[in-house]
Amino acid sequence: MSTLLGHYNYWIVIVLMMTGFYTVIARPNLVKKIIGLFIFQTSVFILFISMAKVEGGTAPIIEEGYSLYSNPLPHVLILTAIVVGLATTALGLALVVRIQEAYGTTNEDDIHVQDETD
Amino acid sequence: MLDILLDILSWILLLGGALFLLTGAIGVLRFPDFYSRLHAVSVCDTLGAGMVLLGLMLQGGLTLVTVKLMLIFYFMVFSGPTAVHALAEAAQVSGLDPVEDDREDG
Amino acid sequence: MQHLVDIVLLGLLMITGFAIVRMRSLLAVTMLTSIYSLFSALLFVVLDAVDVALTEAAIGAGISTILLLATVALTTEYEKVPSHRSLLPLLVVTLTGAALIYGTLDMPHYGDPNAPVHRHVAPDYIEDTPEEIGVPNVVTSVLASYRGYDTLGEVTVIFTAGVGVLALLGVHLRKRTEQPSDYHKLVVLRVIAKLFFPLILLFALYVLFHGDYGPGGGFQAGVIFATGFVLYALTHGLGNAERVIPPALLGILAAAGVLLYSAVGIEGMLLGGKFLEYNVLADDPVSGQHLGILLIETGVGITVAAVILIIYFGFVSRRPGGADAQDPS
Numbered sequence: 001m002s003t004l005l006g007h008y009n010y011w012i013v014i015v016l017m018m019t020g021f022y023t024v025i026a027r028p029n030l031v032k033k034i035i036g037l038f039i040f041q042t043s044v045f046i047l048f049i050s051m052a053k054v055e056g057g058t059a060p061i062i063e064e065g066y067s068l069y070s071n072p073l074p075h076v077l078i079l080t081a082i083v084v085g086l087a088t089t090a091l092g093l094a095l096v097v098r099i100q101e102a103y104g105t106t107n108e109d110d111i112h113v114q115d116e117t118d
Numbered sequence: 119m120l121d122i123l124l125d126i127l128s129w130i131l132l133l134g135g136a137l138f139l140l141t142g143a144i145g146v147l148r149f150p151d152f153y154s155r156l157h158a159v160s161v162c163d164t165l166g167a168g169m170v171l172l173g174l175m176l177q178g179g180l181t182l183v184t185v186k187l188m189l190i191f192y193f194m195v196f197s198g199p200t201a202v203h204a205l206a207e208a209a210q211v212s213g214l215d216p217v218e219d220d221r222e223d224g
Numbered sequence: 225m226q227h228l229v230d231i232v233l234l235g236l237l238m239i240t241g242f243a244i245v246r247m248r249s250l251l252a253v254t255m256l257t258s259i260y261s262l263f264s265a266l267l268f269v270v271l272d273a274v275d276v277a278l279t280e281a282a283i284g285a286g287i288s289t290i291l292l293l294a295t296v297a298l299t300t301e302y303e304k305v306p307s308h309r310s311l312l313p314l315l316v317v318t319l320t321g322a323a324l325i326y327g328t329l330d331m332p333h334y335g336d337p338n339a340p341v342h343r344h345v346a347p348d349y350i351e352d353t354p355e356e357i358g359v360p361n362v363v364t365s366v367l368a369s370y371r372g373y374d375t376l377g378e379v380t381v382i383f384t385a386g387v388g389v390l391a392l393l394g395v396h397l398r399k400r401t402e403q404p405s406d407y408h409k410l411v412v413l414r415v416i417a418k419l420f421f422p423l424i425l426l427f428a429l430y431v432l433f434h435g436d437y438g439p440g441g442g443f444q445a446g447v448i449f450a451t452g453f454v455l456y457a458l459t460h461g462l463g464n465a466e467r468v469i470p471p472a473l474l475g476i477l478a479a480a481g482v483l484l485y486s487a488v489g490i491e492g493m494l495l496g497g498k499f500l501e502y503n504v505l506a507d508d509p510v511s512g513q514h515l516g517i518l519l520i521e522t523g524v525g526i527t528v529a530a531v532i533l534i535i536y537f538g539f540v541s542r543r544p545g546g547a548d549a550q551d552p553s
Contacts, residue, residue, distance in 0.1 A: 204412075
């Protein structure tokens with residue numbers, strides 16, 4: 001029971017991660033793949049932030065009357081990771097747009113067929 | 119005494135807001151077409167969220183928190199109806215017609 | 225009580241995640257992705273990460289959605305049914321998931337205050353921040369001061385991604401004559417957008433300069449600033465937005481932010497400290513820290529806002545059908 005209560009958060013996050021992972025490897029559409037990557041990425045963020053949580057703690061902004069704070073370090077890492085994630089997602093989407101322009105499709109299977117016939 | 123009165127009032131507002139949000143959600147599920155669903159959503163947005171915010175303002179008292187809540191309220195009052203308007207506009211431009219109910223009233 | 229909120233939010237995230245996998249309409253998937261981000265932002269608030277929540281709400285639910293919509297508009301709206309059955313991926317995913325869950329069994333319990341993560345540097349940061357840095361928000365002090373090197377690296381990555389998008393899509397300085405035929409219908413939106421535009425910029429500045437005391441900082445401020453201009457571009461047309469903030473200027477601004485950041489670091493060296501040491505910037509260390517943090521947060525904000533706008537302009541100035549559709553002949 002204590003294992004369940006202590007770990008359910010991580011387990012659900014892993015299910016979310018695998019949802020994203022499945023979208024990346026099983027769906028042929030490139031935009032969908034990037035969305036899958038985005039879900040995977042957000043789930044990793046949730047995993048990190050879950051680890052930073054201290055039971056009974058509060059947000060790490062120092063204020064009189066509080067002594068227990070959650071861990072600020074993962075917050076910093078994830079804060080910057082979110083912005084970097086956006087930048088890399090945008091780069092991926094830009095590549096998808098160029099692929100669409102070059103091949104006329106964003107479906108992976110069609111792209112493979114075109115590559116083979118060339 | 120006043121404290122208790124304010125507390126009761128704020129809880130009435132919070133619960134009322136929650137009730138409106140619930141009806142809005144049920145409306146989105148149950149209404150037949152896009153436009154009537156929008157109607158349910160906009161009730162949710164303005165009345166439900168507005169009442170919740172008012173209730174929270176009463177809880178906050180005369181502090182900076184209340185000022186911030188009032189700003190949020192201001193944004194909600196403007197952005198909610200605008201968003202619904204934009205949605206309806208977009209639906210109309212893309213050629214979605216409202217479903218007319220031909221059934222006889224029974 | 226907190227566990228209850230936690231479980232409800234995680235459950236909603238799972239439902240949204242599964243819906244995203246199943247749905248074939250990419251527009252609907254985009255909206256669900258935005259909702260997914262919003263739920264995770266709420267979860268971050270519950271988990272005490274207010275700064276992260278602000279960033280996720282602005283980026284995940286805001287800018288990402290717009291970029292995805294722009295991409296969907298340039299590609300196809302419906303995803304094709306995969307030609308082969310997806311049993312192998314399902315197997316791979318199940319095995320990976322099972323391995324990861326097996327791995328979590330050795331992890332400390334959720335919320336355990338004695339977990340190794342909480343015992344090394346983090347207590348020092350929380351204890352020393354009031355005296356050494358003098359700002360209440362520990363996240364800001366770690367981000368901008370204790371781990372300034374990391375943040376400089378992150379800003380450079382963002383800058384590089386902006387350059388990459390520019391190289392792939394480009395911002396075309398062509399004359400824009402287009403005014404959509406149903407432009408007059410946007411009148412309500414345009415009035416409201418005009419009303420909100422200055423407020424959004426003001427809020428961005430508040431988030432930037434109040435980041436020492438409350439949740440906020442350069443990253444969030446930059447994103448909110450960019451959102452203001454994106455709103456303007458959406459309602460008033462791209463041509464007008466580019467007249468307000470020309471793409472050429474954006475390139476310079478993106479570089480200027482990174483330069484400002486590094487300049488603060490080098491200024492510290494010139495004044496006899498180490499790279500990115502703020503103590504020497506003013507007469508007493510704490511006000512030096514304040515000045516340093518403010519300057520580098522401003523640099524971060526400028527770069528982030530400029531890069532996001534470069535990316536946005538790059539996407540929306542593209543036409544469906546490819547590069548040749550671009551000269552209006």
